[in-house]
Amino acid sequence: MNRTSFTVKLGKDEKYRNITDLVQKVVKTADLWDGCINIRVKHTTCAIIINEDERGFIDDLFARLDRIAPQSVKENPMGGLNYYRHDDLSLRTQNIEEGTEERVNGHAHVRASFFPKGHVVDVCEGKLDIGRWEQLIFFDFDDIGPRRERTISVSIINGA
Amino acid sequence: MNRTSFTVKLGKDEKYRNITDLVQKVVKTADLWDGCINIRVKHTTCAIIINEDERGFIDDLFARLDRIAPQSVKENPMGGLNYYRHDDLSLRTQNIEEGTEERVNGHAHVRASFFPKGHVVDVCEGKLDIGRWEQLIFFDFDDIGPRRERTISVSIINGA
Amino acid sequence: MNRTSFTVKLGKDEKYRNITDLVQKVVKTADLWDGCINIRVKHTTCAIIINEDERGFIDDLFARLDRIAPQSVKENPMGGLNYYRHDDLSLRTQNIEEGTEERVNGHAHVRASFFPKGHVVDVCEGKLDIGRWEQLIFFDFDDIGPRRERTISVSIINGA
Numbered sequence: 335m336n337r338t339s340f341t342v343k344l345g346k347d348e349k350y351r352n353i354t355d356l357v358q359k360v361v362k363t364a365d366l367w368d369g370c371i372n373i374r375v376k377h378t379t380c381a382i383i384i385n386e387d388e389r390g391f392i393d394d395l396f397a398r399l400d401r402i403a404p405q406s407v408k409e410n411p412m413g414g415l416n417y418y419r420h421d422d423l424s425l426r427t428q429n430i431e432e433g434t435e436e437r438v439n440g441h442a443h444v445r446a447s448f449f450p451k452g453h454v455v456d457v458c459e460g461k462l463d464i465g466r467w468e469q470l471i472f473f474d475f476d477d478i479g480p481r482r483e484r485t486i487s488v489s490i491i492n493g494a
Numbered sequence: 495m496n497r498t499s500f501t502v503k504l505g506k507d508e509k510y511r512n513i514t515d516l517v518q519k520v521v522k523t524a525d526l527w528d529g530c531i532n533i534r535v536k537h538t539t540c541a542i543i544i545n546e547d548e549r550g551f552i553d554d555l556f557a558r559l560d561r562i563a564p565q566s567v568k569e570n571p572m573g574g575l576n577y578y579r580h581d582d583l584s585l586r587t588q589n590i591e592e593g594t595e596e597r598v599n600g601h602a603h604v605r606a607s608f609f610p611k612g613h614v615v616d617v618c619e620g621k622l623d624i625g626r627w628e629q630l631i632f633f634d635f636d637d638i639g640p641r642r643e644r645t646i647s648v649s650i651i652n653g654a
Numbered sequence: 655m656n657r658t659s660f661t662v663k664l665g666k667d668e669k670y671r672n673i674t675d676l677v678q679k680v681v682k683t684a685d686l687w688d689g690c691i692n693i694r695v696k697h698t699t700c701a702i703i704i705n706e707d708e709r710g711f712i713d714d715l716f717a718r719l720d721r722i723a724p725q726s727v728k729e730n731p732m733g734g735l736n737y738y739r740h741d742d743l744s745l746r747t748q749n750i751e752e753g754t755e756e757r758v759n760g761h762a763h764v765r766a767s768f769f770p771k772g773h774v775v776d777v778c779e780g781k782l783d784i785g786r787w788e789q790l791i792f793f794d795f796d797d798i799g800p801r802r803e804r805t806i807s808v809s810i811i812n813g814a
Contacts, residue, residue, distance in 0.1 A: 337776060370532060370651060372690055372774045376785035378706045383607050386538045388588045390579030391603045398563050398575070398604055403718050415718070419710030428708045429787070443711045444718055447703050447769065449607065454532045454614050454774050456497060456649050463647065465536035467589070487783065489776050491651060491690060491811060530692055530811060543767050546698045548748045550739030551763045558723050558735070558764055609767065614692050614774050616657060616809050623807065625696035627749070651811060 336364055337489035344474050344481045349396060352387045353486065354470045357455075358462055360488045367460050369493010374452030375486045379442035379476035381449035382486070387469040399445050405478065406440040418444070442475035449473070457493060496524055497649040504634050504641045509556060512547045513646065514630045517615075518622055520648045527620050529653010534612030535646045539602035539636035541609035542646070547629040559605050565638065566600040578604070602635035609633070617653060656684055657809035664794050664801045669716060672707045673806065674790045677775075678782055680808045686777050689813010694772030695806045699762035699796035701769035702806070707789040719765055725798065726760040738764070762795035769793070777813060 338360055342351050357373055375382055385391065403415070410417040418440020419425055430436065453470070456463035464470075474484055498520055502511050517533055535542055545551065563575070570577040578600020579585055590596065613630070616623035624630075634644055658680055662671050677693055695702055705711065723735070730737040738760020739745055750756065773790070776783035784790075794804055 337778070370649060372776065374775070376783070376788060378704070378785065378787045384538070384611050385603055385607055386589065388580060388586070390582065390586050390588075391600065394563075394578045394580050394600050395604050395607055401575070402562065402722065403714075415721070418714045420708060420714050422710065426708070426710050428710075429706060440711065440714050443705055444714050447705050447715055450610060450770060451704050452774065454612065454651075455534070456532065456647060458497070463536070465538065465645070467538045468536060485785070487776060489690060491774075530809060544698070544771050545763055545767050546749060548740060548746070550742065550746050550748075551760065554723075554738045554740050554760050554764050555767055561735070562722065610770060614694075614772065614811075616692065616694070616807060618657070623696070625698065625805070627698045628696060 337487065338364070339485050339487040341483045341485050342472055343483040346481065349473070350392055351472045352469050353382070353472045354462070354464075357470055357488055361457055361462065362460065364490055366457050366490055366493050368458060370454055370456045370491045372452060372454050372489045372491055373470065373486065375472065375484060377474070377484050379439055379446050380472065380474045380484055381446050381451055382453060383449050383471045383473060384453060384464070384468050385471060386467045387471060403441045403444040406438050408438050416441075437476060438478045439476040442477065445475040454491065497647065498524070499645050499647040501643045501645050502632055503643040506641065509633070510552055511632045512629050513542070513632045514622070517630055517648060521617055521620065521622065524650055526617050526650055526653050528618060530614055530616045530651045532612060532614050532649045532651055533630065533646065535632065535644060537634070537644050539599055539606050540632065540634045540644055541606050541611055542613060543609050543631045543633060544613060544624070544628050545631060546627045547631060563601045563604040566598050568598050576601075597636060598638045599636040602637065605635040614651065657807065658684070659805050659807040661803045661805050662792055663803040666801065669793070670712055671792045672789050673702070673792045674782070674784075677790055677808060681777055681782065682780065684810055686810055686813050687780050688778060690774055690776045690811045692772060692774050692809045692811055693790065693806065695792065695804060697794070697804050699759055699766050700792065700794045700804055701766050701771055702773060703769050703791045703793060704773060704784070704788050705791060706787045707791060723761045723764040726758050728758050736761075757796060758798045759796040762797065765795040774811065
């Protein structure tokens with residue numbers, strides 16, 4: 335099966351990255367003219383949203399996420415929406431790695447749950463069959479501390 | 495590749511459209527007996543939700559969306575959840591088309607982000623392999639001003 | 655087409671079930687070495703979320719859902735977010751089955767709408783091509799009253 339991947343690492347204050355051209359480049363390199371592909375990000379705090387690449391919209395989305403699942407604070411004895419059990423190491427027992435500092439990313443896990451991690455998109459005449467304003471936008475909601483390199487896989491499901 | 499599309503245009507006060515029969519008709523016309531298809535709406539303010547076609551549920555969903563991402567107001571000097579930077583033409587610089595009035599649809603972009611834009615669904619014995627109550631429900635959250643015609647693509651990923 | 659299914663029934667106080675191993679077993683039984691599969695739950699109140707299998711995260715997610723779409727109460731003359739028209743049999747006319755008690759599950763329909771019902775996942779060298787912390791987590795938000803058996807279908811889209 336024809337499958338490849340590329341990596342994206344957001345900058346400190348970078349909220350998202352438009353990956354449409356990167357995916358289109360994969361399609362071109364694979365010489366796919368007509369078919370469909372599966373694009374998927376393989377990390378629990380990430381998502382790929384198909385929407386318009388317009389900074390106002392991105393800000394609008396984050397303003398709502400800040401209400402639904404505000405950024406996690408490590409210390410929060412009073413609880414509240416910015417308290418996440420995932421980040422409370424006095425309670426947590428699962429998936430803890432010795433010698434690694436746990437990231438404060440409870441909000442990132444919750445935020446990512448609400449969005450798609452992948453999409454199956456058609457390719458017509460060598461191009462992604464997306465609408466005029468549709469763009470593939472990568473998000474990594476794990477935004478406290480240094481950013482990490484993330485892998486996005488693209489596989490050709492079928493076509494020629 | 496076997497691919498087709500159809501269009502849907504909601505009425506002024508129409509919140510959604512059940513497109514299950516339209517998709518089933520595509521399957522029939524394509525004479526697909528066993529396989530799987532990719533159904534996708536190609537517009538940034540739209541979504542396809544698989545759920546029950548029951549008006550109470552639709553009202554319930556919109557009541558929660560009205561809290562999370564209330565309908566945009568163009569003028570809102572005080573900010574608040576119904577203020578969207580996407581609709582603030584005093585700030586916006588990207589994707590503005592000369593000679594076209596920008597739609598007030600910041601809420602529609604945010605709402606659509608939370609839902610799937612497409613689904614890969616199996617076809618068994620000529621029928622969509624969906625649960626008893628499952629229906630494919632089309633939403634266009636861009637509901638201020640005249641509705642627009644929207645394209646939904648259906649492609650046969652594989653099968654015979 | 656190579657397609658199968660399995661069932662999951664959550665216990666009374668069980669919020670979710672990690673189905674990764676069950677899906678991996680299907681892949682092994684099908685002797686799929688390289689390809690991609692479509693995993694889908696066929697019920698309107700269910701979802702499959704790809705995220706970390708860590709109880710703190712699950713609690714965090716439900717804490718936010720309890721705000722967005724709190725558990726439905728059948729009687730609620732004052733309205734409010736825990737009132738769902740779907741469960742108001744004084745108003746509802748659609749999809750009512752004679753001789754069956756309607757479940758109080760308005761919140762479950764709304765909750766499930768926000769999450770994926772399925773995923774297309776690659777298989778590489780006989781294994782699901784998922785990230786280190788990624789797990790396939792099944793949710794049935796219909797949690798008032800006895801739990802029901804739910805069907806999850808797995809179909810091999812392509813591969814050998």
